[in-house]
Structures are given as C-alpha cells and as structure tokens.
Amino acid sequence: MLIRRCAVLFVEPREDLDVDWAALFAGQGAIGATIQWVALAPHLGEEAIVDAAEVQALGAISLTLWQERATCESQFGAAVIARLLKQGLLLSDAPESAALRERDEVLRSQHWRPLSAALHMFSRWTDMRVDKGMQFPSFEELVDNYGTPPGPTVDRRNDGLSIALPQPERARLDDTLFQRYTNRNFDHSAVVPLATASRLLQRAFGSQGEKEMAPDAYVLKKLAPSAGGLHPTEVYVLAQRIEGIAPGLYHYQPVRHALEPLAEMAPSETEELALRMVADQDWFQPAPMLVVLVSRVERNFWKYRNHAKAYRALLLDAGHLSQTFYLLATEAGMPAFVTAAVNEIDIERALGLDPLKDMVIAVCGCGPASGAQNTVELHYEP
Numbered sequence: 458m459l460i461r462r463c464a465v466l467f468v469e470p471r472e473d474l475d476v477d478w479a480a481l482f483a484g485q486g487a488i489g490a491t492i493q494w495v496a497l498a499p500h501l502g503e504e505a506i507v508d509a510a511e512v513q514a515l516g517a518i519s520l521t522l523w524q525e526r527a528t529c530e531s532q533f534g535a536a537v538i539a540r541l542l543k544q545g546l547l548l549s550d551a552p553e554s555a556a557l558r559e560r561d562e563v564l565r566s567q568h569w570r571p572l573s574a575a576l577h578m579f580s581r582w583t584d585m586r587v588d589k590g591m592q593f594p595s596f597e598e599l600v601d602n603y604g605t606p607p608g609p610t611v612d613r614r615n616d617g618l619s620i621a622l623p624q625p626e627r628a629r630l631d632d633t634l635f636q637r638y639t640n641r642n643f644d645h646s647a648v649v650p651l652a653t654a655s656r657l658l659q660r661a662f663g664s665q666g667e668k669e670m671a672p673d674a675y676v677l678k679k680l681a682p683s684a685g686g687l688h689p690t691e692v693y694v695l696a697q698r699i700e701g702i703a704p705g706l707y708h709y710q711p712v713r714h715a716l717e718p719l720a721e722m723a724p725s726e727t728e729e730l731a732l733r734m735v736a737d738q739d740w741f742q743p744a745p746m747l748v749v750l751v752s753r754v755e756r757n758f759w760k761y762r763n764h765a766k767a768y769r770a771l772l773l774d775a776g777h778l779s780q781t782f783y784l785l786a787t788e789a790g791m792p793a794f795v796t797a798a799v800n801e802i803d804i805e806r807a808l809g810l811d812p813l814k815d816m817v818i819a820v821c822g823c824g825p826a827s828g829a830q831n832t833v834e835l836h837y838e839p
C-alpha cells in the first residue's frame with residue numbers, strides 16, 4: 458500500500474486553561490494549562506488532535522511522493538501510521554481511503570494558498586446564534602467591559618502643516634450616498650417589485666458584456682471592480698417576497714440575467730433559512746430579498762495560483778459588490794444590509810456547495826423599512 462500526507466496541514470499547539478475553583482477558594486494555585494497539538498487540515502473541515510509522535514511523522518512524510526506504508530511504519534511505528542490514516546491526515550491508495558483522498562484531490566485541484574485554505578475552512582460557522590443579550594451591546598456596556606475604545610481617527614501631523622481641503626460640492630451621487638444606511642427594521646410584509654429586484658441584480662451583479670481575452674478565456678464586464686477582471690463571486694438569492702417569484706432559493710445567472718430555481722420553499726421555510734443564514738440576527742430575517750455572495754475560488758485561483766493575495770482579493774471583491782448593492786437598493790428607495798456573521802456551513806448545505814470550491818463570504822439583503830426603530834440604525838443627520 459502506498460501512502461502520502463495530505464496536501465495542506467497546520468499544527469497548532471493549543472493551550473486550554475483549566476480553573477480549579479476549589480483550589481482557587483482554598484487560596485492555592487488554581488489555574489492549570491493543558492497544551493495539545495491540533496491538526497488543521499482543510500480537506501477534513503474539522504480539527505484533529507495529534508500527539509508528538511504523530512506530529513513527527515507528519516513532518517517527515519511527503520505530501521507529493523507516494524511511499525510504501527511498510528517503510529513509514531518501520532520508521533514511525535505501525536500504530537502512528539494507522540491512526541493518521543484513520544484521521545485522514547495521511548492518505549493511501551487503498552479503497553477505504555478513497556473518500557478522504559478525494560477531498561484532498563479537490564483541495565489540490567483548486568490551487569489554494571495553504572494559509573488561506575486553513576483560514577477559510579476553520580472560520581466557518583454552523584448553527585451559530587448571536588446571543589440576543591449581546592445584540593448590539595450599547596457603547597456604554599462595551600466601555601464598561603473593555604474601557605474606552607481607540608479614538609475614531611489618528612493624526613499623523615499635529616504641527617500645523619496639514620493641508621486643509623475645500624468642502625466638496627454637492628454632486629449626483631450624493632443623494633444616494635447620504636441616504637444609504639444599514640437597515641435593521643424591515644417591513645415584515647412588504648414585497649420587492651420584480652422590476653426593482655431585476656434592476657438590482659443586473660446592475661449590481663449582472664454582466665454588461667463579455668470579452669474573449671484569449672481563445673476560450675472570457676471575462677465579463679460588470680459595474681463593480683474585480684481582481685484580475687475575473688468576477689469570481691456567484692450570487693444566490695433567497696426570495697422571500699419578490700413579486701412574481703415563488704419563495705425559495707435561486708442562483709443568479711449574470712450573463713443570461715436569469716434566476717435559476719434551486720429549491721422552492723414555503724414562506725415559513727424561507728423565514729427559517731433566512732434566520733439560520735444570518736446566525737439568528739432576527740433584525741435581518743424579514744428582508745424580502747436576501748443575496749448570498751459566494752466566491753468560486755477556482756476562477757480566481759486559475760490566475761492567482763497559490764497566491765498570497767488571492768484570498769484577500771476574494772473578500773475585497775465581495776465588499777465592492779455589497780456596496781454597489783446597497784447603493785442600488787437605496788436609489789430604489791429600499792434600505793439594505795450586509796453581514797459577515799453568517800452560518801457558512803448551513804448555507805453551503807442549503808445551496809449544495811463544496812466549501813473547498815465555493816467560499817460563502819457574506820449575506821446582503823434589502824427591502825422597504827418598517828419605519829420603527831426597534832433595532833439600532835445609523836442614519837445621516839445633516
């Protein structure tokens with residue numbers, strides 16, 4: 458049997474503090490620390506605990522070349538090799554290793570930068586619920602807990618040499634820019650007109666033209682910038698109340714400007730999914746139209762292979778899209794939101810996505826405001 462190491466692996470010496478309350482009350486040394494090796498292998502998607510002998514084997518077995526299992530066993534011990542194979546940190550050509558080997562192959566095929574793959578796979582949530590008691594902790598509470606925050610600005614020259622700039626003239630974009638805010642009080646029954654939803658999707662995420670840069674190498678022109686012109690961000694729509702569109706999940710096809718139905722749902726099901734997607738932030742759940750931004754990593758990593766900046770570029774791309782979405786929604790008289798506090802794993806399941814290929818980044822949404830101020834919002838006050 459041949460074996461090799463998984464493609465990407467980081468091993469963290471993690472420390473857990475144990476408080477012995479009885480000893481504490483008895484006035485004795487009460488805090489103990491346990492340190493163990495935590496293996497972070499993105500193709501597994503979950504952490505594994507390893508011991509020092511296993512760390513040593515992992516540090517010595519090639520991730521590229523296949524080696525005889527017996528040779529590795531004689532070097533590191535049969536038990537160590539067996540356990541690492543079982544955990545999927547080592548992979549073999551045997552049928553029982555096929556499923557984990559396939560996950561490792563998927564990871565290899567995408568050209569991830571190792572650190573980025575680990576960061577992505579181990580920063581995803583499932584079934585996370587933001588604690589309602591922590592809902593927008595007031596600044597008073599934050600100051601009580603953490604002291605005053607670092608100031609909102611920094612001065613780099615305080616010697617009278619800064620150059621005072623003229624006040625900007627009013628211009629066309631101003632109305633929209635000044636009206637934009639993050640809405641947290643949506644009208645629970647309002648419907649987004651189809652024409653509005655359509656304009657929003659087309660202008661924020663749609664293609665305004667295609668160009669063949671080299672044989673069979675196409676780029677799209679969109680109204681937001683994208684690293685390398687690759688536009689890797691896919692858009693999925695959770696329609697709760699969009700005129701003429703049955704409640705459910707859709708993929709937005711940016712060239713055909715069409716919604717591809719993925720799952721039709723009852724209104725109660727979209728409500729449940731919306732809430733789960735935004736980690737229980739119930740102030741966002743009633744938005745009639747939610748949009749999930751998902752990076753198709755192979756599109757970006759095709760050019761930016763194993764690239765130190767590629768992961769950042771994907772996040773930045775999504776940020777540009779969300780601001781364009783905000784502005785278009787605002788222009789249409791509907792406030793919007795974006796949140797990064799999302800249950801990526803639940804969203805992947807709902808959309809049938811593989812996190813090694815498709816990176817859920819954020820959820821946006823929009824809809825008419827209720828007019829209430831039950832949850833805090835920041836409006837521009839001239």
Ligand SMILES: Cc1cc2nc3c(=O)[nH]c(=O)nc-3n(C[C@H](O)[C@H](O)[C@H](O)COP(=O)(O)O)c2cc1C
Pocket residue numbers: 637638639640641738795796797798834835836
């Ligand atoms: C990347 C990102 C993540 C955000 N995540 C959340 C969030 O989880 N929950 C929330 O209520 N607002 C979220 N917001 C909205 C911000 O809280 C909001 O932009 C900020 O308070 C300023 O208010 P404004 O957008 O009304 O100007 C997020 C905004 C950004 C850009």
